[in-house]
Structures are given as structure tokens and as C-alpha cells.
Amino acid sequence: MTTNYGVGVELRGLTKRYGDVTALDGIDLTIAPGEFMTFLGPSGSGKTTTLNLIAGFVEPDAGHIVVGDRQLVGVPPHRRNIGVVFQNYALFPHLRVEDNVAFPLRERRMKKADVTRKVGEILEVVGLSHLARRSPRELSGGQQQRVALARALVFDPQLLLLDEPLGALDKRLREDLQLEIKRIHNEVGVTFVFVTHDQEEALVMSNRIAVFNNGALEQVATSSELYERPRTLFAAQFLGDSNVLRGPLQRRGDRLVLQSGTLSVEVPGHGGADPAVNEAALVVRPEKMRVRPHGHAVSPTDNSLVADVVDVIYLGGRRRLVLEGAGQKFLVDEMAPEEQYAHGDRVVLSWRIDAGILVDVHPGGSTPSADAPPSLERATL
Amino acid sequence: MSAASRRGILSRSVLRVWCVLVGLLLVLPTLVVVPISFSDRRSLMLPRGFSLQWYVNFFQDPQWYGAALLTLRVGVVVAVIATALGTMAAMALHSALGQWRGPARAFLMAPMIVPGVITAIGIFYVALKTGLTQSYWGFVLAHTVLAIPFVVVTVTASLAGFDGQLVKAAASLGAGPVSAFRKVMLPLIAPGVVTGALFAFLTSFDEAIVSIFLSGPFAQTLPVKIYASVTQTFDPTVAAASTLLLTVTTVVLILFGVLSVVRERR
Numbered sequence: 182m183t184t185n186y187g188v189g190v191e192l193r194g195l196t197k198r199y200g201d202v203t204a205l206d207g208i209d210l211t212i213a214p215g216e217f218m219t220f221l222g223p224s225g226s227g228k229t230t231t232l233n234l235i236a237g238f239v240e241p242d243a244g245h246i247v248v249g250d251r252q253l254v255g256v257p258p259h260r261r262n263i264g265v266v267f268q269n270y271a272l273f274p275h276l277r278v279e280d281n282v283a284f285p286l287r288e289r290r291m292k293k294a295d296v297t298r299k300v301g302e303i304l305e306v307v308g309l310s311h312l313a314r315r316s317p318r319e320l321s322g323g324q325q326q327r328v329a330l331a332r333a334l335v336f337d338p339q340l341l342l343l344d345e346p347l348g349a350l351d352k353r354l355r356e357d358l359q360l361e362i363k364r365i366h367n368e369v370g371v372t373f374v375f376v377t378h379d380q381e382e383a384l385v386m387s388n389r390i391a392v393f394n395n396g397a398l399e400q401v402a403t404s405s406e407l408y409e410r411p412r413t414l415f416a417a418q419f420l421g422d423s424n425v426l427r428g429p430l431q432r433r434g435d436r437l438v439l440q441s442g443t444l445s446v447e448v449p450g451h452g453g454a455d456p457a458v459n460e461a462a463l464v465v466r467p468e469k470m471r472v473r474p475h476g477h478a479v480s481p482t483d484n485s486l487v488a489d490v491v492d493v494i495y496l497g498g499r500r501r502l503v504l505e506g507a508g509q510k511f512l513v514d515e516m517a518p519e520e521q522y523a524h525g526d527r528v529v530l531s532w533r534i535d536a537g538i539l540v541d542v543h544p545g546g547s548t549p550s551a552d553a554p555p556s557l558e559r560a561t562l
Numbered sequence: 563m564s565a566a567s568r569r570g571i572l573s574r575s576v577l578r579v580w581c582v583l584v585g586l587l588l589v590l591p592t593l594v595v596v597p598i599s600f601s602d603r604r605s606l607m608l609p610r611g612f613s614l615q616w617y618v619n620f621f622q623d624p625q626w627y628g629a630a631l632l633t634l635r636v637g638v639v640v641a642v643i644a645t646a647l648g649t650m651a652a653m654a655l656h657s658a659l660g661q662w663r664g665p666a667r668a669f670l671m672a673p674m675i676v677p678g679v680i681t682a683i684g685i686f687y688v689a690l691k692t693g694l695t696q697s698y699w700g701f702v703l704a705h706t707v708l709a710i711p712f713v714v715v716t717v718t719a720s721l722a723g724f725d726g727q728l729v730k731a732a733a734s735l736g737a738g739p740v741s742a743f744r745k746v747m748l749p750l751i752a753p754g755v756v757t758g759a760l761f762a763f764l765t766s767f768d769e770a771i772v773s774i775f776l777s778g779p780f781a782q783t784l785p786v787k788i789y790a791s792v793t794q795t796f797d798p799t800v801a802a803a804s805t806l807l808l809t810v811t812t813v814v815l816i817l818f819g820v821l822s823v824v825r826e827r828r
């Protein structure tokens with residue numbers, strides 16, 4: 182397998198409307214050569230539209246798409262030389278595995294011997310050499326998706342688009358294939374753009390994640406950046422669990438305080454948020470919170486409140502406490518629980534002031550609620 | 563053996579006998595011509611002995627074999643043209659047209675629904691104006707109009723089970739629209755296309771109403787010749803002709819049956 186280096190992708194002011202609906206509202210995005218970029222967002226957020234625009238299945242109403250040094254707007258999909266992997270595999274059912282994989286090479290009128298050699302090599306990469314003569318319908322879902330991967334990579338595209346490729350597979354298989362796809366990415370060096378609505382998958386797979394919402398980009402960052410320093414409430418809630426306190430922000434001396442109902446908590450000053458805003462949100466990840474028996478002393482660098490234990494959930498490697506305090510619900514994850522708590526126990530809940538993340542609240546923007554994680558798409562598959 | 567399963571077998575055999583009876587009711591009147599065609603008598607009556615005289619007569623009389631030849635030549639060309647046009651129409655109905663899909667479908671189906679005589683009058687009028695009566699292409703054009711709906715129906719059914727993603731996939735792999743159609747779409751909708759072609763051929767092959775309007779002394783299709791023969795003469799050659807027509811039709815239907823079995827298996 183020749184390693185060919187992937188190309189960069191530049192999206193500038195990319196806009197797509199369907200009638201009155203704006204599916205994509207002027208997004209700008211730069212993808213580095215060889216990068217594994219994930220498009221993450223709920224259904225209808227514009228991530229698949231963006232993918233279809235890059236692939237050329239739909240044309241934008243405005244904006245530019247540059248892949249490598251080629252301007253692609255107006256170029257039909259069969260001249261773009263971009264590999265695409267579809268959610269339902271889209272293998273040609275009337276062709277055997279090897280003929281499916283040979284398809285793009287034959288379209289390019291490659292010599293017979295070269296076709297045979299390249300098909301053999303790529304089937305080796307995806308570990309399916311022994312199934313070359315089978316019909317696609319004799320294969321399992323995971324095997325079919327490997328064939329689709331091989332077929333989309335065999336013609337050495339410099340960019341591979343994957344549209345929720347694991348959505349139709351069960352959890353175990355999905356995890357196997359996630360690692361497999363990462364390995365193939367490392368092996369072939371092609372730029373990968375991976376669309377998913379599954380936040381865990383995004384965390385596992387990517388160099389960087391682009392979070393889509395309502396046809397716009399919320400944030401583009403590495404997984405850890407996105408988790409540790411989300412910029413918007415939407416990004417914070419879409420990726421991982423979070424405790425959110427909302428309310429007006431005030432400056433008290435050299436401290437910044439957020440007033441959420443009866444609760445007032447100190448927020449880190451480095452957020453750069455305008456202290457005069459009426460509505461701000463503080464995000465604290467569940468594992469950054471600490472629970473101790475009622476009456477325990479609290480450090481001055483911590484925010485704290487008294488809360489009642491509502492539920493204790495055992496999650497294998499960790500324990501999740503559901504608490505209620507100051508009229509709000511809190512989630513706390515403990516990796517190494519020190520005390521046993523039960524429903525009704527009164528406790529002190531605390532977190533370091535600088536563990537809080539001040540994020541933008543969208544004016545009128547939709548935010549996924551904590552109770553209904555944005556994975557409804559998956560349930561309907 | 564339990565009583566219930568015995569009852570099941572009983573009711574199944576009753577059903578089988580019933581099916582055979584209905585089948586005979588449908589087929590017997592048609593099959594009457596078969597023994598007559600082998601008759602040694604000189605009128606349209608059941609035979610006392612076996613003879614091939616009417617078949618000999620059929621293939622020696624240019625009026626008869628000419629009609630048969632014309633019918634075959636028309637049928638084959640109609641099958642080709644109607645299949646091409648009908649397939650394209652079905653594809654347009656499947657993936658384009660938007661809100662015009664319904665009206666377009668109704669329009670395409672019209673020749674199947676409008677009473678044959680009405681269609682025939684319309685076609686006759688146009689054929690008179692354009693000098694297409696009693697001409698080969700007149701029959702071809704008229705029959706093509708009648709055959710297209712059958713192709714549209716069968717190809718539409720095939721397209722309903724066709725995954726549109728495959729065309730996108732083919733495009734992403736470097737196949738232009740023509741190549742994607744030829745290598746991906748056509749092989750997958752082939753059963754519908756072939757079935758459509760067979761139906762188109764049959765439609766033309768045994769079409770009588772429009773053909774009566776378009777026929778004349780110099781150009782007659784076989785069904786028209788049969789009709790004329792029965793109504794104007796007592797020539798038993800008509801039985802031989804009918805038997806031949808019946809044979810061709812049956813063979814095509816059996817082909818169709820085999821094809822649908824093959825499709826089931828795939």
C-alpha cells in the first residue's frame with residue numbers, strides 16, 4: 182500500500198438552502214492535510230449537508246470548497262476523486278466483493294494486472310482477503326462496511342468522507358470498527374472527514390471535532406479542548422454530561438459572581454465574558470464536583486452548597502450521585518468513592534472555582550436538554 | 563396425525579381442485595382452436611383424423627404468413643422502443659418531476675385506461691393525416707403508445723426496490739451518469755426492464771383494435787387477419803393461425819414466469 186498524503190480542505194462561506202430552510206449558513210472551516218476531522222451534531226444540524234457538498238452530491242447556494250488546490254464547486258462528483266463511505270454501505274449487490282472494490286479502478290481504466298494487485302492490497306488492509314469472491318449480501322454488517330472502506334480507498338483519494346458509517350452497527354462492533362478506522366487512517370495517511378451524532382465516537386476517533394448546530398459551526402477544537410473548554414452551552418451539553426447554572430453575571434469587587442435562582446457562585450475570571458450580561462451559563466463537569474458529608478469544611482477556593490442525595494447509580498468504574506440543592510439538580514461522578522451515601526442524605530457539594538467554565542448562552546438558540554441526549558437519530562435507525 | 567392437520571390437508575386439496583377448475587374455465591375456450599387446427603375436414607369443426615393441411619396452407623398463403631411476419635417485425639421493434647422510452651419515463655417518475663409526478667404518471671398510464679376504441683379513433687385520425695395507415699411505422703408508433711404504460715409499471719416496480727445511494731456511491735467512485743446507469747442501475751432493475759419488454763412485445767403482438775383501424779388490404783397484422791378470416795370466410799387456416807399466436811404468447815408468458823422466479827431467488 183503506497184502511503185499518499187492527504188490534502189487540506191478549505192470551506193469558505195458555504196451556504197445551502199432548501200426552500201425557506203437554511204440547512205447551512207455560511208460556514209468557514211479549515212481541515213489540515215492528513216487530519217481526522219469529525220463533524221458532530223444532532224440531525225438537521227448541517228453536518229451531512231456539508232459532507233454532501235464536499236462530495237458534490239449537492240451544490241451550494243454560495244461559498245467555496247477547495248480540496249488541495251482544486252476549487253470544487255461546479256465539479257460533478259465523479260470528477261472530484263473523493264472517497265465516500267455511506268451509512269448503509271451502498272455496496273453494489275450484483276457485484277462480488279472484489280468487483281465492488283475494483284469498480285473505481287475500472288472506471289479509471291486501470292490495467293488489469295494493476296487492478297488485481299491494488300484490490301488485493303486494500304483487501305489485505307481491511308482484513309477481508311478471504312472473502313474476495315463472496316457476494317456482499319453474504320457478509321455481516323461490519324464486513325460490508327470494511328468492503329465499503331476498501332472500495333472508497335482503493336483509488337488513492339486524498340480525502341475520505343464517512344457519513345455515519347457505523348450508525349447501523351451494534352455497540353460492540355462499532356467500537357471495534359472505530360479502532361479499525363483509526364488504524365487505517367494512520368496507515369494510509371489520507372485526510373478523513375467523519376460525520377457522527379455520537380459524541381463518544383467523536384471523542385474516540387478524531388484529531389479535531391467540528392460541532393454543528395442549526396446549520397452553523399459552534400466550535401472547532403480537539404476533543405480535550407472541547408471537553409475542558411467548550412465555548413458555548415450547546416457544545417458543552419452536546420459533548421459529555423454537564424451541570425449547568427444559568428443566570429445574570431455580576432462583578433463583586435475582584436470577583437465574578439453568577440446568580441442562579443437562590444444560588445450565587447463564583448466563576449473564573451479568565452472567561453473574558455462581559456460581566457454585564459443578563460444571561461450567562463456556568464458549566465461544571467460531573468467529575469469535577471466533590472461530595473462530602475454534611476458539615477465538612479470547605480476551602481475558600483471552592484464553590485459549595487448543601488444538597489440532598491436523590492439517587493446513587495453504580496456505573497462500573499465510577500459512581501454517579503444525583504443531588505438536589507438550591508432548587509437545582511446536580512450530577513456528580515466519583516471515581517474512588519470514599520463514603521457511602523443513600524437517598525435522603527444531606528451532603529456538601531463543592532467544586533473548585535477554576536473548574537467552572539463560563540460559556541455563551543445562545544440567544545434563542547436551541548440547546549439539547551440534559552435528560553434527552555441528542556441521540557434520537559440512532560433510535561430510529 | 564391430528565385432526566387439525568388432517569383438516570388442513572383436506573382444505574388444501576379442495577383449494578387445489580378449485581384452482582384447477584377455474585384455470586380450465588379460463589383456458590378451455592381458447593384451447594378449442596388447437597384440435598381444430600389439426601383437423602382433416604374442410605370446415606371449422608372438430609377433427610375426425612389428424613392433418614397438418616391448415617399449417618401448410620398458413621405458410622403457403624402470403625396473406626397469412628405475411629401478416630404473421632409483419633406482426634413479429636412490429637412486435638420486436640415496439641418492444642425495443644417502448645422499453646427504452648418507458649424505462650426513461652419510469653426513471654423520471656422515480657427521481658425527478660417533484661409535484662408533477664402524479665399528473666405525469668396518470669398521463670403515461672392513459673393508454674392503458676382509456677377505452678381501446680377511443681384511442682384507436684384518435685390514432686386512426688392522426689395516421690390518416692400523416693399517411694401512416696397501412697404502413698409498418700404506423701403500426702409501430704401506435705403499438706408503442708399502447709405498450710409504454712406496461713414498461714412504466716414494471717420498471718417503476720423495480721425502481722421502488724432500488725437504493726438511490728448506489729448511484730451516489732458510483733458517482734463518488736468515478737462513474738459518470740451514463741456509466742453509473744449502465745453498470746449499477748440497469749443490472750439491478752433488469753428484471754423489471756425485461757419483463758416490461760416482454761409485455762410490450764405481447765401488447766403489440768395480440769393488439770387488434772387499433773390494428774383494425776390501421777390495416778387495409780396491403781398491410782394486416784395477424785390478429786386483424788384472423789378477425790377478417792373468421793368474419794368473412796370459412797377458412798379453417800384461422801385455427802392454425804390462432805394456435806400459432808397462442809403458442810408465441812404462451813412462450814412469452816412462460817419466459818416471464820421463469821424471470822420472476824429468478825428474481826425471487828436473487
